[in-house]
Structures are given as structure tokens and as C-alpha cells.
Amino acid sequence: MVVWPSAPFTNLVLRCTRLTISSDMALCLWRQTRTLSRNDVKSDVSFRIPLVDFSRYRNAASHSEKQQTADDIVNAFREVGFVYLMNHGVTDGMLENVFGQVKEFFRMPVQKKDQLAWEDPRANRGYVRQGRERVTQSTSVEEIAALRLTAPDSKESMEIGRDWDSVWKNQWPKEEDVPGFRSTILDFFEACHDTHTVIMRSIALGLRLDETFFDDKINEQWHNLRLLSYPPLDADLLRKDGQARAGAHSDYGTLTLLFQDAVGGLEVQNPHTMHFHPATPIPGTVVVNVGDLLSRWSNDTLRSTLHRVVAPPSYMKTATSATGEQKQVEIIPERKSIAFFCNPNFGAVVECLPTCVGSEGPKYEPVQTEKYIVGRLSDTYF
Numbered sequence: 208m209v210v211w212p213s214a215p216f217t218n219l220v221l222r223c224t225r226l227t228i229s230s231d232m233a234l235c236l237w238r239q240t241r242t243l244s245r246n247d248v249k250s251d252v253s254f255r256i257p258l259v260d261f262s263r264y265r266n267a268a269s270h271s272e273k274q275q276t277a278d279d280i281v282n283a284f285r286e287v288g289f290v291y292l293m294n295h296g297v298t299d300g301m302l303e304n305v306f307g308q309v310k311e312f313f314r315m316p317v318q319k320k321d322q323l324a325w326e327d328p329r330a331n332r333g334y335v336r337q338g339r340e341r342v343t344q345s346t347s348v349e350e351i352a353a354l355r356l357t358a359p360d361s362k363e364s365m366e367i368g369r370d371w372d373s374v375w376k377n378q379w380p381k382e383e384d385v386p387g388f389r390s391t392i393l394d395f396f397e398a399c400h401d402t403h404t405v406i407m408r409s410i411a412l413g414l415r416l417d418e419t420f421f422d423d424k425i426n427e428q429w430h431n432l433r434l435l436s437y438p439p440l441d442a443d444l445l446r447k448d449g450q451a452r453a454g455a456h457s458d459y460g461t462l463t464l465l466f467q468d469a470v471g472g473l474e475v476q477n478p479h480t481m482h483f484h485p486a487t488p489i490p491g492t493v494v495v496n497v498g499d500l501l502s503r504w505s506n507d508t509l510r511s512t513l514h515r516v517v518a519p520p521s522y523m524k525t526a527t528s529a530t531g532e533q534k535q536v537e538i539i540p541e542r543k544s545i546a547f548f549c550n551p552n553f554g555a556v557v558e559c560l561p562t563c564v565g566s567e568g569p570k571y572e573p574v575q576t577e578k579y580i581v582g583r584l585s586d587t588y589f
């Protein structure tokens with residue numbers, strides 16, 4: 208029997224009306240909406256990424272409801288570094304359009320995509336063909352080069368920055384090649400920027416700072432929108448040791464907003480046991496995670512957690528060879544996801560937040576955002 212225990216959970220189920228959810232899934236979603244305790248994270252059996260209804264912050268009926276929601280978000284970031292947010296502010300209609308445009312973009316012939324090639328970490332804009340980026344925690348040039356050869360990331364991406372930059376220009380496809388792409392993506396960029404601003408307000412409140420503390424440090428939209436396409440794959444190749452659609456890594460900025468299709472494969476590391484757990488797609492939610500700069504800003508109060516993309520559940524297909532012979536092959540379906548990497552203003556200096564100093568004092572030197580982000584990007588691309 209399914210029990211419907213709380214308002215956010217009931218809202219979530221209403222958002223899922225287009226899906227038939229099993230009682231198992233319903234119970235699993237209910238587990239996810241409960242406030243997370245430190246002990247939950249210590250064991251793999253109770254580890255979970257909490258789910259928060261963000262309308263309880265945006266439209267809070269009282270200050271205590273707003274504070275409670277902010278505390279839930281900060282608690283999730285402190286313990287896991289990840290949270291699912293529903294009612295996040297980017298509408299289902301907009302996401303449907305954006306995913307449609309993403310499909311059309313990657314459907315273009317590779318020669319056309321290569322004309323838009325990513326060229327410079329300072330620009331961080333353009334098309335990145337398969338094998339060009341190898342995300343990893345390593346900063347050794349030799350180690351990253353070796354990883355690219357033995358276990359390349361099997362994905363292609365398109366990187367987009369703020370469109371009015373005076374130095375760096377976005378690499379848009381011709382309008383006739385992907386009609387509506389540019390305007391759809393720019394509206395989406397703006398919507399994600401707004402969502403980032405409000406989540407950062409909730410973090411400020413949860414860290415006992417003034418709610419607007421971050422506003423003038425994150426308002427210039429130095430973000431990076433990454434459209435991702437993971438092609439269908441040979442199952443054996445992806446399961447080989449060390450092979451992944453995207454290797455284990457952390458992100459660089461303040462927060463990442465990750466919108467994924469229904470295929471799955473994203474996994475998040477339990478920081479206590481080091482084991483990876485699936486971040487299963489939940490309709491109507493965005494996965495939000497803390498990046499290295501926000502972790503540093505908060506003196507490691509908020510966690511930047513390792514994550515990766517691995518083989519999702521596969522299916523078998525009958526294939527016919529050139530000689531007419533039929534055999535069963537295991538197919539890993541293609542996957543699309545959209546990562547919006549949020550950054551502070553490039554001129555902003557990131558130094559220990561006043562409420563996170565603790566008894567030991569700041570662990571890190573102040574760092575200018577541009578220097579930090581461009582340095583990290585230079586290490587991962589070639």
C-alpha cells in the first residue's frame with residue numbers, strides 16, 4: 208500500500224501524472240523528500256540525494272518556511288553536495304523546446320559541427336568533438352593525456368557563454384541549419400541564470416548570511432552552458448575498466464544545474480564510503496550540485512562531490528550482418544543532458560565567507576574567479 212505522507216511529496220506525484228509510477232517508485236520518492244541526517248549518508252544503504260520543493264522558498268508563506276527550505280538545501284549540500292529541486296523556475300515547456308533543439312543541433316553532420324570548434328579556455332565556447340575533453344581530478348598533463356588515450360570520454364558537447372561578451376563570441380550554427388536554436392538557447396540561459404540567483408540567495412540564508420550577500424558577485428552571467436550528447440555505444444566497451452561516458456570529476460564553479468533526459472547513467476559518490484550511487488532522473492526536477500569554487504568560498508562547509516556518467520540500463524537488439532546472419536547485440540541507448548555551470552563574476556574574488564571561518568580559520572587563499580576557472584579549463588582540454 209502507498210502512503211502519501213507530505214505536501215512536497217504529493218506535489219511531486221502530481222508533477223509525474225504523465226508517468227505511471229509504481230508503488231516502489233512512490234516509496235522511493237517519499238524517502239527522498241525526508242530531511243537528510245548525517246547518519247543517512249554514512250552508509251550506502253541509506254545514502255540518498257535529497258529532494259526539495261523549491262516553491263517553498265520562492266513562494267514561502269512565512270519567514271520560517273523560507274528559512275527551513277534554505278536550511279534543507281544547505282544541509283543537502285553539506286552532507287551530499289547534491290540535491291534534486293522541483294519547482295526550480297525553468298518551465299517544462301521551455302525544457303521540452305531546449306531538448307528538441309539540442310537533438311537537432313547534434314544531428315548536424317560532423318563537418319558542420321567542426322566548423323564551430325572550441326578553441327580557447329578563456330572563451331570556453333564552441334563544439335567539442337568526442338575524445339577532446341577528459342574530465343578528471345588529475346592536474347598532471349601527462350596523466351590526463353594517458354587517460355585520453357586509454358579511457359576517453361565518449362561524448363560530444365556544445366559550450367555556450369554569455370552572448371554579449373566584448374571579447375569572446377559564441378559559435379552559433381547557421382539559422383537555416385538549426386532554426387530557432389539561438390533564440391531558444393538564449394532564453395534558457397537567462398532562465399538558468401535567474402534560477403542560480405535565487406538558489407544562491409537560499410544558500411546565503413542557510414549559511415546565516417544576508418539573503419542578498421551573493422547578488423552583486425554573481426550578476427554578470429559568466430556562466431557556461433554545456434549541451435551534451437552521449438552516442439549509443441557498444442556495451443562491452445563502456446563496461447571496460449576505467450571507461451565511462453564521463454569520468455569521475457567535480458565541477459569548477461558555484462553550482463551546476465543538470466537537466467537530464469530519462470535514460471540515466473549519472474552517478475554520485477558517497478563521500479564517506481567512496482561508492483558511487485545512481486542519480487536517477489526524476490521528472491520535473493533539476494539535479495543541482497556544488498562546484499569547487501563554492502566549496503572553497505564556504506571553507507569546505509559545502510561539498511563539491513565527485514560524479515561520473517556510466518552505462519545506463521541496456522537493451523538487446525537483433526542485428527543482421529552483411530552475410531544475412533542474425534545475432535543479438537547489447538545496445539546502450541544514446542543520452543542527452545544539459546549542464547549549466549554557474550560562475551561568480553570573473554572579477555569577483557572568492558575568499559572565505561564570514562560565517563564559515565570556524566575555529567581553524569580560512570583553509571584557502573583568496574582567488575580571483577577568472578584565474579581559477581580558466582586554469583581548470585586549460586588542464587582538461589587539448
Ligand SMILES: O=C(O)CCC(=O)C(=O)O
Binds near residue numbers: 435514546
Ligand atoms: O551528463 C551528465 O549527466 C553529467 C555531466 C557532467 O557532470 C559534466 O559535464 O560536468
Ligand SMILES: [Fe+2]
Binds near residue numbers: 457514
Ligand atoms: Fe560534472
